[in-house]
Amino acid sequence: MGAVWAVSTVTMLVLAGILPDFRLQSADGDSATRIGITAAVGAGVFGILSALVWPLVVRALLLVPALVLGLLAFALNGSLLTLALWLIPDGRGTAAPETAVLVAAVMSAVASATGTALAVRDDNAYRRRLYRLSDRRRRRAQPVPATSGTVFLQLDGVGHDVLASAVARGLLPTVARWLGHGTAPATHRLTPWRTDWSSQTGASQLGILHGTTYDIPAFRWYEKERRQVMVSNRPASAAELQRRAVRRTGNAGLLADDGASRGNLFSGGAGQVALVLSVSARRERGQRSRSGYFAYFSDPANAVRTAMSFVAEVLREMVQSTRSRLRGDTPRVGRAGLYPFVRAFATVVERDVVVAAVMGDMLAGRTSVYADLVAYDEVAHHSGPTGPDADQVLARLDRSLALIEKVADHAPRPYRIVLLSDHGQSPGETFRSRYGLTLADLVRAGCGLPVPRRARRTPSGAEARAAVRAALHRPVEEGPADEVRPRRSEPVVLASGNLGLVSFPDVPHRMTREEIDRRHPALLTTLAAHPGIGFLLVRSEEHGAVVLGAGQALPLAEADRPGGPLEPFGPGAAEAVRRTDGFPHTADIMINSACSPETGEIHAFEEQIGSHGGLGGAQSHPFLLSPLSLPDPAPSDGSDLTGAEQVHAVLRGWLEAASPGRPAVSRPQPR
Structure with a gap:
């Protein structure tokens, strides 16, 4: 503390000499000794206020949106410095408001760097420093078990091939070292796995944390x-x-035994949660969604x-x-408006808060931790899965x-780090x-409903309208340009x-092909024949269950045969579609875009040039990177690890095998 105080004092003296609106002496001038004492008092008072007042202010601001909270850090820190200068006797410390913000930011950064530099030389000091980044509300009454804890880190959206390529290109030196690239022996193994048809976080994370993906047909339905x-x-x-997942499986989740869930959509049954969406509406102490922000931003240097x-x-x-x-890069989507701030939140604020929470969990000795780092997924949606933008994010995640x-190395128990997507x-x-x-335009055209003028002018729109006229033997209903009159019978397109x-x-039930054809004779033909659509279910x-493609209508059991609609989507596509067909909330018509077998390119129905959610390309192929000390996660019969439910069985088996008195779960078998 003394060294940090001394460095802060010197920093304040230097800034007072540089900045014209920052003064540490009386109007008549002071001796060098007096100025030094004034700087020491100011630095000390600022440090005390930062330690005592800042956490209270941050807690009061938990109702402020997270994006605003991060930006308020500068103003709040400057206010504390202004108060510290005001408390210096005889009015020797003054600073203009904008100068106070700058001085406070520099002093906080210098103090943080000094504290970290000193702490790394001493394990105990280093641990104390890291505790300030953690959630200190938990205090263990019992000793920490000697058994290994497990940290599961989810790199959201990072496919198996993207990870392998990044390692080969030197973007992920930490992961490369775990895999034995270089002189050090390998400590981890890389295992690919395959998602269900719904290849998105909602389904996969629910399956991983709660053991079921049942009745999750898409991201939205x-x-x-x-x-x-x-x-x-x-x-x-x-x-x-x-x-629903807890009711179906009969257990609370993967993290129910002394676990922590950080930055996830679901809690996994964890007793400690921060930034978890499924519990964000709770108001119980320790369960508020913004508690993780307080744990991190209570340190002004972090803020x-x-x-x-x-x-x-x-x-x-x-x-x-x-x-x-x-x-003139292509493809390209709009990245203006609020997106730069959304990206910054995902790649900076969420990453910093979640990483700090994970470190605190490890130092508290918790048995299991699952955290989601969403930075890559957010950037890849708008910049593409590969390229310099995505590469920079991967390097920072490493x-x-x-x-x-x-x-x-400083935790009270050994930890196994598992990386997965x-x-x-x-x-x-x-x-x-x-x-x-x-x-939605194409569906409306196929139903004979009004479509915006921009869609009617496109080749696809004109073809759809021609198909409707031919099927109905009458003109398609017209309407004012860009105006759609909602009707109860109109389809919901998601x-x-x-x-x-x-x-x-x-229609209260799932409509059949025959019912759809009677109501809208041209709809299914219009959709199946479109070059941007791969198949319909x-x-x-x-x-x-019937799969429709261009000029084809095959029972699902035959749809993956050579030349069938599912063949371009590779092995396992028919099984993934069959499983979704059995869900209660599967839509009347399920549509998957076309996919190029050569390039793996697809056509997102959302404005994203890197996307996921269906079948086709790399979106269905995440990874599991696990320590060699854990059993091989691959199924015993040599088949692929398929579905988030199988991944859950693997992770649960690892946790149960590490807990005394609990039997290990057998390896996952094919579904």
């Missing part, structure tokens, strides 16, 4: 009996999905450092998007992994950009990456 759209990343939907990184990331995104536009690994990302031009109309869902809300009264 319409439930007819409730007349409600479910969206995986809405708090109410996430809470309902978690309740300043993260706020500065936040601003830098906003500027970086603006420069990168401008450069991409000037180069540094976070290295920090967590170092903390494990929930899905990959597939590149490709969006459906709207490629064909000039949205999926998009989840390159997976589309069409539901007719006025519908139910037939006569044949059961």
